[in-house]
Amino acid sequence: MKTTTLMIAAAVAAAATSPLTAQAQNNTEKCYGVVKAGKNDCQTATSSCSGTSKKDAQKDAWIAVPKGTCEKIVGASLTAGK
Amino acid sequence: MLLELQQDFRRHLLREQAVSLSNAVLADGLSAQARLQVYRNHVTLSLREALRTTFPVTQRLVGEEFFAGMARQFIAAHPPLSPCLSEFGGAFPDFIAAFPPAAMLPYLPDVARLEWALNEAWHSGIEPALEAASLAVTDPEAAAASTLELQPSLRLLTSAWPVEMIWRANQSGQDGSGIDLAAGGCDLLIWREGDDAVFRSVAPEAAAMVRGLQADGVLHSAFALAGAAEALGLLLANGLIVGRRAVAPA
Numbered sequence: 001m002k003t004t005t006l007m008i009a010a011a012v013a014a015a016a017t018s019p020l021t022a023q024a025q026n027n028t029e030k031c032y033g034v035v036k037a038g039k040n041d042c043q044t045a046t047s048s049c050s051g052t053s054k055k056d057a058q059k060d061a062w063i064a065v066p067k068g069t070c071e072k073i074v075g076a077s078l079t080a081g082k
Numbered sequence: 083m084l085l086e087l088q089q090d091f092r093r094h095l096l097r098e099q100a101v102s103l104s105n106a107v108l109a110d111g112l113s114a115q116a117r118l119q120v121y122r123n124h125v126t127l128s129l130r131e132a133l134r135t136t137f138p139v140t141q142r143l144v145g146e147e148f149f150a151g152m153a154r155q156f157i158a159a160h161p162p163l164s165p166c167l168s169e170f171g172g173a174f175p176d177f178i179a180a181f182p183p184a185a186m187l188p189y190l191p192d193v194a195r196l197e198w199a200l201n202e203a204w205h206s207g208i209e210p211a212l213e214a215a216s217l218a219v220t221d222p223e224a225a226a227a228s229t230l231e232l233q234p235s236l237r238l239l240t241s242a243w244p245v246e247m248i249w250r251a252n253q254s255g256q257d258g259s260g261i262d263l264a265a266g267g268c269d270l271l272i273w274r275e276g277d278d279a280v281f282r283s284v285a286p287e288a289a290a291m292v293r294g295l296q297a298d299g300v301l302h303s304a305f306a307l308a309g310a311a312e313a314l315g316l317l318l319a320n321g322l323i324v325g326r327r328a329v330a331p332a
Binding site: 012013032033034035064065066067068069070072073074075 | 141142143144145146147148149151183184186187189190200204217246248249250251252257258259260261262263264278279280281282301314
């Protein structure tokens, strides 16, 4: 018990004074994923009247086959039973 | 009367069944039916647009057409519960996981979970971070028994798939290639930083510690796990600890 307590105190102290704590703020690009602000607000382009000219063309029978970059991912079959 | 009309209108919007609202809507240049369709079209498009904005990588992975079909069914099954579009879509990842046409893309729900976590983090408040120095303690007993409070935006995602790589490969300027699912899983910490939402992968040990802190916040139990010191350093360095409170000994 005592050892654990001391260990925690030591670790906390180490973390508090670690140089990592001081410099880690600036290495963003490489190891962080960043999403820029300003996308989803409480309205969208189509919620204006202009949206009415855009037709929801998707009928109930739609072709249920993904056709995006998932095709480039290695290691998963896109067609069942392959 | 009004309630019935509202419920009929709702059913019409969500395409649950064909309902006749014609006697409640006037024809004016356009037939009543056509006017109602404009409205319904609008609802679907606005909500789909909101999903596209919150889940851009998910859309890129499956393509616009598939995404639109999936979104349309999601919207009908899970209409918004709040008036704010940025709060719409929390149930989308689980919906995708149970959506048969997407079953061949087992990593897709986790990609959507990452995007939702980023969206949530983004709309969270930021608390002033705890100064690292104020963690340096003189009383070890008190330190071990204290609890840490984390930034409200902090999220943790543990996935069996390389969702970080998938996300990166599908940002603008990237063509989505170079991903091998055999690369394995990852633990991601997600939080808000200024006006951005950010995430980074952490060691499984650090993830376990954050999970422990999120559960009860007590340093004691969190430090029973390996790698806790590094995890603490990471949290401190990124301003993710916002408070420490002493807990009365049990």
